[in-house]
Amino acid sequence: MEHVIVTEGLGKRYADGVDAVRDVSLTVRGAEIYGFLGPNGAGKTTTTAMLTTLLRPTYGRAEVAGLDVVRRPDAVRRRIGIVFQRSTADADLTGRENLELAAGLCSLSRAESRPRIRELLERMDLSEAADRRVRSYSGGMQRRLEVAVGTIQDPEILFLDEPTLGLDPQSRAGFWRYVRELRRKNGVTVFLTTHYLDEADALCDRLSIIDRGHLIASGTPAELKERRGDDTIEVTLAGEAPDLTAAFASVAGVRAVARDGAMYRLKCARGEALVTKVALAAQSREVEIARVVVRKPSLDEVFLEMTGRAYRAEGDPNGSAKGAPPGGARAG
């Protein structure tokens, strides 16, 4: 499959000698939703800024749509769209005016931009507010306008830098729907940075985890979860039952058993495959099972496992909208 984003040993050192991004190599395939995951300050925004021609890599190289970002920045800019972490709309101008200006800077003619703007306003549910100044928009409306501005030139590749930061759950779900639709209908490749693990899990085909500038893992969400952290089979026995710890431990594939009253937690590689054997082990001792649940490790656990740090300790779960400005930004 065609690779639309390729980086090799990409790195950025700021003037103060700090390497915000070190030796990042990744590939993103066409029409893929690719997640770039990490806590605040991990290097997400810096990487995005290099891929979108806003920052110059200190070392390594990056190609977007087959074009070198340093040597052919103009050609890259014609093919990408960016939704920045913070609103970049002019607050004194209306939503429609902001879109018209964005279209003009992308060299779209009036004839091209007018239907496009109408469509985007409708799609982003901003038609009614189109002629109001952005100053009066709610946070969610500003975010939707930002998405409309970012997709004004119908990009091949869309960069989303923490697009759902500070959105309520309903707006987040709506946003996810829109991203999936863009990919399905227009074949857009999406590069999404986020520090929400559930977002990466729900939305992305593949993802990378970056921590302190280093890429520490890549793969599909399922692969990552499988590679790190065991499944857990939770077995709850019915009625008065004898201690089955030894019986469960003797089942081939079970690595550890922990008992909590009538409930046993069994650690194993692939939970679904062992459920039958576990049930049989109980049955052979004539014990009835009340409940069996297979729990997959979440990306939170993957992150904990890989970095030795709890994810939420650094990430901000509620997501305040503050942070460094896009472009020259250090956050992310």
Place this chain on the structure above:
Amino acid sequence: MWREFLTVVRREYLKWVRVPVWVSAYFVLPFVYLVLFGQAFNLNNLFPAGGGAAELRTALLGAPDYFSYFTAGIIGFVILTTSLYAGTGVLFDKQLGIQSRMSSTPAPRSALFAGSLVFRSMMAMLPCFLAIAFGLAFAHVPGLVGLTVNGSVSALGVGEIVLAAALLSLMFTALFLAFGYAVDTNESYFGVTSLLNLPLLFTSNAMFPQSTMPGWLQSISAYNPISLAVNVVRENLFATVGYPFGPGTYLLGLALWAAFLIGVALLVAARELRAK
């Protein structure tokens, strides 16, 4: 290129008209200079007929009175004051992430710069024509001193005045835009501009006749672009005597200054709008 340029001009225009304080400031400023400052600061009153009046008249190089001399010089004050804010827009765009948005578009960097330069220098220029209009009107208001034109003003002369104002606006707007691109904080911007503001004005002949200055200051004033522009205005409005050059020479000097400062500013802007 053209479409992107016009887009930036339109953005500047929309931002300008949406802030009524700005718009009114443009109209109030020339009025304040002429009514509050110019009426009181009238050297003619210090030299009653006889003592020194003749010398003053000579120093004014043919202008009928000091207020008229001053009003012609106001083109320098007003353009300097109004273009001083050109860079603040760039600073805000930088801080609000709008500059990143614009840099991320395929628009040519020169169009982004040129759009701001052209609109803002036009806006910087307008109030000085208002000032001249006010000055002319004051001549008919009892109790106010006004601008007396004692030269024969031709259409070419008016064109020369407009050109001088345009070149002065362009070069100062370019200069202050460049500072806006180059510095990162409001503090350093206003530090730099307030450092430049008064020296630029006081080393020119906008307020004081050059012949009354010490020799070293005279040589600076002769090359100060404000002096060059003011010379063009005075030579056209008054029956002048004693100017070493005609308006054409001063316009040439202004054009060289403008080319130099716009060139430097374009380089600064291009560097700033490129990936760093």
